[in-house]
Every structure is written in C-alpha cells, then in structure tokens.
Amino acid sequence: xxxxxxxxxxxxxxxxxxxxxxxxxxxxxxxxxxxxxxxxxxxxxxxxxxxxxxxxxxxxxxxxxxxxxxxxxxxxxxxxxxxxxxxxxxxxxxxxxxxxxxxxxxxxxxxxxxxxxxxxxxxxxxxxxxxxxxxxxxxxxxxxxxxxxxxxxxxxxxxxxxxxxxxxxxxxxxxxxxxxxxxxxxxxxxxxxxxxxxxxxxxxxxxxxxxxxxxxxxxxxxxxxxxxxxxxxxxxxxxxxxxxxxxxxxxxxxxxxxxxxxxxxxxxxxxxxxxxxxxxx
Amino acid sequence: xxxxxxxxxxxxxxxxxxxxxxxxxxxxxxxxxxxxxxxxxxxxxxxxxxxxxxxxxxxxxxxxxxxxxxxxxxxxxxxxxxxxxxxxxxxxxxxxxxxxxxxxxxxxxxxxxxxxxxxxxxxxxxxxxxxxxxxxxxxxxxxxxxxxxxxxxxxxxxxxxxxxxxxxxxxxxxxxxxxxxxxxxxxxxxxxxxxxxxxxxxxxxxxxxxxxxxxxxxxxxxxxxxxxxxxxxxxxxxxxxxxxxxxxxxxxxxxxxxxxxxxxxxxxxxxxxxxxxxxxxxxxxxxxxxxxxxxxxxxxxxxxxxxxxxxxxxxxxxxxxxxxxxxxxxxxx
Numbered sequence: 001x002x003x004x005x006x007x008x009x010x011x012x013x014x015x016x017x018x019x020x021x022x023x024x025x026x027x028x029x030x031x032x033x034x035x036x037x038x039x040x041x042x043x044x045x046x047x048x049x050x051x052x053x054x055x056x057x058x059x060x061x062x063x064x065x066x067x068x069x070x071x072x073x074x075x076x077x078x079x080x081x082x083x084x085x086x087x088x089x090x091x092x093x094x095x096x097x098x099x100x101x102x103x104x105x106x107x108x109x110x111x112x113x114x115x116x117x118x119x120x121x122x123x124x125x126x127x128x129x130x131x132x133x134x135x136x137x138x139x140x141x142x143x144x145x146x147x148x149x150x151x152x153x154x155x156x157x158x159x160x161x162x163x164x165x166x167x168x169x170x171x172x173x174x175x176x177x178x179x180x181x182x183x184x185x186x187x188x189x190x191x192x193x194x195x196x197x198x199x200x201x202x203x204x205x206x207x208x209x210x211x212x213x214x215x216x217x218x219x220x221x222x223x224x225x226x227x228x229x230x231x232x233x234x235x236x237x238x239x240x241x242x243x244x245x246x247x248x249x250x251x252x253x254x255x256x257x258x259x260x261x262x263x264x265x266x267x268x269x270x271x272x273x274x275x276x277x278x279x280x281x
Numbered sequence: 282x283x284x285x286x287x288x289x290x291x292x293x294x295x296x297x298x299x300x301x302x303x304x305x306x307x308x309x310x311x312x313x314x315x316x317x318x319x320x321x322x323x324x325x326x327x328x329x330x331x332x333x334x335x336x337x338x339x340x341x342x343x344x345x346x347x348x349x350x351x352x353x354x355x356x357x358x359x360x361x362x363x364x365x366x367x368x369x370x371x372x373x374x375x376x377x378x379x380x381x382x383x384x385x386x387x388x389x390x391x392x393x394x395x396x397x398x399x400x401x402x403x404x405x406x407x408x409x410x411x412x413x414x415x416x417x418x419x420x421x422x423x424x425x426x427x428x429x430x431x432x433x434x435x436x437x438x439x440x441x442x443x444x445x446x447x448x449x450x451x452x453x454x455x456x457x458x459x460x461x462x463x464x465x466x467x468x469x470x471x472x473x474x475x476x477x478x479x480x481x482x483x484x485x486x487x488x489x490x491x492x493x494x495x496x497x498x499x500x501x502x503x504x505x506x507x508x509x510x511x512x513x514x515x516x517x518x519x520x521x522x523x524x525x526x527x528x529x530x531x532x533x534x535x536x537x538x539x540x541x542x543x544x545x546x547x548x549x550x551x552x553x554x555x556x557x558x559x560x561x562x563x564x565x566x567x568x569x570x571x572x573x574x575x576x577x578x579x580x581x582x583x584x585x586x587x588x589x590x591x592x593x594x595x596x597x598x599x600x601x602x603x604x605x606x607x608x609x610x611x612x613x614x
Contacts, residue, residue, distance in 0.1 A: 250443075
C-alpha cells in the first residue's frame with residue numbers, strides 16, 4: 001500500500017464524482033463569501049414587481065417572489081445560512097463526539113456507561129422533533145439551530161470513535177506511551193485522535209449534508225431565524241404561490257439539491273480514498 | 282415440543298422485560314431534559330389564550346396560571362408531570378381542550394398508515410432495484426439506478442413533495458394533494474378505500490424516496506457480497522436455478538442489513554412525517570406537532586416527543602426480534 005497521504009490524494013483525485021463535489025463546494029463557498037460583493041443590498045428587501053417569471057426580465061434573471069424580492073439575490077445570500085450551519089454544526093458534533101467517544105472508549109466503566117446513555121438519549125429522540133423543541137424553547141436564531149443540529153448529530157461520531165479507541169486501547173504504541181508516563185489527555189490527543197481522524201472526516205461530510213437538509217426543513221416550517229434569508233425559508237414562502245408560480249419553490253430547492261449532492265459525492269470519494277479495499281464494492 | 286415452545290415463550294418474555302426495564306432511565310431522561318427545555322420557552326399557553334381573547338388584565342392571567350398550575354415552582358410542576366406519567370397521563374392540552382394522551386393516540390393510526398406504506402414501498406422497490414443493479418453490475422442499468430439513488434439521498438423531501446404536487450396534482454390532476462379522504466363526499470366500503478389510497482400516493486412516495494435510495498444501495502452491495510460466498514457457490518454447484526439461488530439464498534441474507542436500517546431510520550422517518558403531513562394536511566401525529574408549535578401548546582409538543590421516542594424504542598426491539606428470526610444464529614440477549 002502506498003504511504004498514507006500521497007496514496008489518498010491520488011485515489012481521491014482520480015475519482016471524478018468526488019472531484020466534482022469538491023469543486024462545486026468550493027464554488028458555493030466562494031459565492032457565499034462574496035455574496036455582498038456580487039449582489040449588494042438586503043436580500044429581504046423588495047427589488048421590483050412581484051411574480052416576474054425567470055428569464056423574462058434581464059434585471060431579474062431568476063425572477064421575483066410573491067413580494068417582489070429578487071430570487072437570484074436570495075439564493076446567493078441564502079447559501080450563507082446553509083454553509084454556516086453545515087460547517088459549524090458539523091464542527092460542534094465532531095468535537096463533542098470525538099471527545100465523548102474517546103473518553104468512553106478509553107476509560108470504560110461508569111464513564112462509558114454514562115456517555116452511552118447520553119448517546120442512546122439523543123438517538124432515541126427523532127432528531128427533527130427534538131430540533132423543533134429546541135427552536136421553540138430558545139430564540140429562533142442561527143446559534144440555536146447550530147446547537148440543536150449539533151446535539152442530534154454527535155452520537156454518530158461518538159459511537160464510531162469509541163469503537164476505534166476500544167480497538168486501539170490495547171495496541172502496543174498506546175501501552176508504550178503509558179509506560180513512559182504519558183498523561184491520559186496527552187495519549188488521547190496525540191496518539192488516539194490522529195488514528196481516528198480519517199474515519200471522522202468521512203462521517204463529517206455526511207453530517208454536514210444532513211445538517212443542511214435539517215436546517216432547510218426547519219426554515220421551511222417557519223421555525224428558523226426570521227431575519228435571515230435561507231433556502232428553506234424561500235421554499236416555504238414559495239409554497240403559498242405553488243399554483244401560479246411554482247418556480248419560487250423550485251429554484252431554491254435546486255440549490256439545496258446541488259449542495260447536498262456535492263457533499264455526499266465528496267464524502268463517498270473520501271470514504272473510497274480512505275478505505276481503498278472497500279472501494280470496489 | 283410443547284415444553285420447548287413454552288420455554289422459548291418465557292425466554293422471549295424475559296427478554297422483552299429486560300429491554301423495557303433498560304429503556305426506563307432513557308425515557309425519564311428524555312422527559313426531564315425536554316420538560317425543562319420547554320419551560321425556557323418565551324410565552325406560555327396563558328399568553329396565547331389571552332392573546333386570542335384580545336388581551337386580558339394581569340389578574341385574569343394570574344388566575345388562569347393558577348388554574349393550570351403554572352404559578353407553582355418548576356420542580357413541583359415537574360414532579361406532578363412525572364407522577365401523571367405513571368398513569369400514562371401526559372397532561373392537558375389547553376389548545377384542544379382535552380387530555381394530551383387521547384389526542385395523540387387518535388392521530389397515531391394515520392401516521393402509522395403513512396409510514397408503514399412508505400416503508401413497504403421503499404423496501405419493495407428498493408430491493409428490486411438493488412437486485413437488478415447487482416445482477417447487471419457495471420452496465421448502464423446499474424449506473425442509472427446508482428444515479429437515482431444518489432439523487433434520492435440529496436433531495437430535500439419537502440421540496441420533492443411540492444414538486445410532485447405541482448406536477449401530479451395541480452397540472453395533471455391525477456392525485457389529490459391535501460387530506461386523507463374526500464371530506465365533501467360521504468364514501469363507504471371500497472369507494473372509501475380507493476379514495477384514501479388516492480390521497481396516499483403523493484405523501485407516501487415523497488416520504489419513501491429517501492429510504493428507497495438507501496435500500497437499493499444496501500441491497501446491491503449485500504447481494505454482491507453474499508453471492509461471492511462459499512454457500513452460494515455450493516448452491517450453484519448443486520445445480521439450483523439462478524432465480525432460486527437469488528431469491529432463497531442471496532436475497533434472504535441481503536435482507537438482514539435492510540431490517541437493521543429500517544429500525545435505525547424510524548426516528549428520521551417520524552421527523553420526515555412532520556414535514557410531509559404538514560404539506561399534505563395529513564391528519565397524523567406530525568401535523569399535530571406542527572399545530573402544537575404554532576398554538577404554543579407545549580404540553581402537547583412534549584407529549585408528542587415522548588410518544589415518538591417510545592415508538593422508536595419499540596421499533597428497535599421489533600427490529601432485533603425480526604433479525605433473530607431471520608438469522609437463527611443470533612441469540613436474543
């Protein structure tokens with residue numbers, strides 16, 4: 001087997017679907033960063049007449065919605081919410097999941113029992129319904145939705161990391177680190193985490209895709225931050241005009257679809273590159 | 282024979298008792314965490330009631346809070362809630378003027394019908410597509426099924442539902458897009474069944490697509506993995522027909538991961554049914570949750586979370602039983 005990083009990069013770059021995912025995600029990220037430069041102004045303000053169909057007026061290439069807000073501006077600015085939620089909720093879930101999973105696997109005993117009880121708690125509650133409870137209880141804002149989605153996503157990471165740590169726990173290099181007097185924190189941070197990182201990265205891309213879909217569903221139901229435009233809330237307001245102007249709900253949905261599709265292509269590519277023997281399955 | 286049957290019956294009973302005892306702390310934690318979470322919510326049911334009535338004096342509001350027990354310290358309210366829970370009493374819904382438990386139980390059959398039909402459709406079509414993809418591995422058929430599965434994963438189901446409504450309901454007028462049956466006609470017998478079935482087509486398909494995608498992928502990889510194993514080679518050497526091998530030997534083993542995934546995904550499906558039932562005005566528990574949010578009926582919302590978590594637990598236990606039944610090597614612990 002080729003040594004770690006170069007073999008991984010070679011396998012990944014030869015996977016056309018994965019490269020497509022990576023390029024698209026980078027493009028979407030650039031668009032969302034430059035949103036204020038490309039389309040300055042408030043995406044929630046009225047830009048023209050309502051109900052302008054896409055392709056009929058050059059000033060509004062993707063048309064306007066029920067209130068006369070520009071749909072292209074909305075989609076460009078809405079990418080921010082999706083990407084911020086996808087990124088931060090995943091980061092939160094990964095950090096929490098890695099920490100608790102490593103603690104459970106490393107210490108075992110009552111620590112393990114307590115953490116696994118928490119895992120069970122969050123895996124029993126239907127994640128969308130729990131997210132709704134959190135959104136209703138706290139103020140509907142971006143940090144709240146990140147917190148809620150992060151809380152429902154970390155158990156996946158924790159279970160994975162726990163199993164890996166259990167396998168590594170008795171490995172010689174861990175025992176050696178213990179013998180030379182390495183502290184528990186040091187062993188977990190410098191010896192265990194690097195060994196589980198590759199699996200966690202694969203899971204992270206799946207969690208990010210899931211987080212974007214969950215945020216869209218929450219905003220669609222009208223439970224998101226009312227002061228920020230998001231793809232889900234655009235579909236929600238487009239729903240009211242489904243009969244006469246279906247494009248209002250259709251277009252932001254395409255944006256979600258492309259983003260999630262790219263993320264899962266990226267995840268599959270990472271998975272195949274990390275586990276080369278499973279790739280041919 | 283009968284003695285063995287009785288003893289395995291006892292074993293099953295013992296197994297179920299152990300499982301149910303194990304989940305009690307989890308259920309208590311779920312209720313506890315969410316009870317205190319919802320107490321942090323701005324505005325209570327009295328605010329909604331007085332708001333609907335066009336405002337009320339502070340005295341009236343205070344009187345109402347006293348009546349609902351909302352003036353008591355939170356820990357006392359919690360103890361009371363837990364006490365009621367012992368008798369399966371999930372409190373009172375002011376918005377619906379009834380106890381929460383019967384309101385939810387009245388909605389469960391509609392939700393189970395929707396989810397059950399979705400799982401059935403997803404398993405049948407998903408397994409079929411997976412078997413076809415595995416049999417035609419590497420051909421264009423396999424590629425098309427693969428692309429469909431990847432698209433199914435990435436599509437927001439509420440968006441798919443809206444697009445299906447635009448095409449099949451608003452444009453083609455094939456299927457209704459709202460409700461569970463025609464409220465204007467008083468249908469009975471087969472006409473009623475046909476009417477409900479027509480109302481089910483779009484919501485069931487919207488909910489099923491994601492699981493259909495998962496099932497087709499899992500079936501495909503399980504089929505390919507199983508068909509390379511020794512006992513399949515042996516069956517082929519025995520001269521069994523390819524169809525018989527596929528159905529009796531390969532498929533039976535490929536079904537195991539499908540059972541696991543179905544059990545694991547029930548929670549996600551309950552969440553999905555909130556969105557789908559809201560869009561299609563389906564009179565189930567998900568639609569009830571949506572209504573509860575906008576009426577600030579927090580007791581009802583907590584009850585729905587409790588009952589749906591309990592359904593997930595039941596589904597996990599049933600999954601393990603089915604798994605043990607499909608694969609006799611697995612022992613129930």
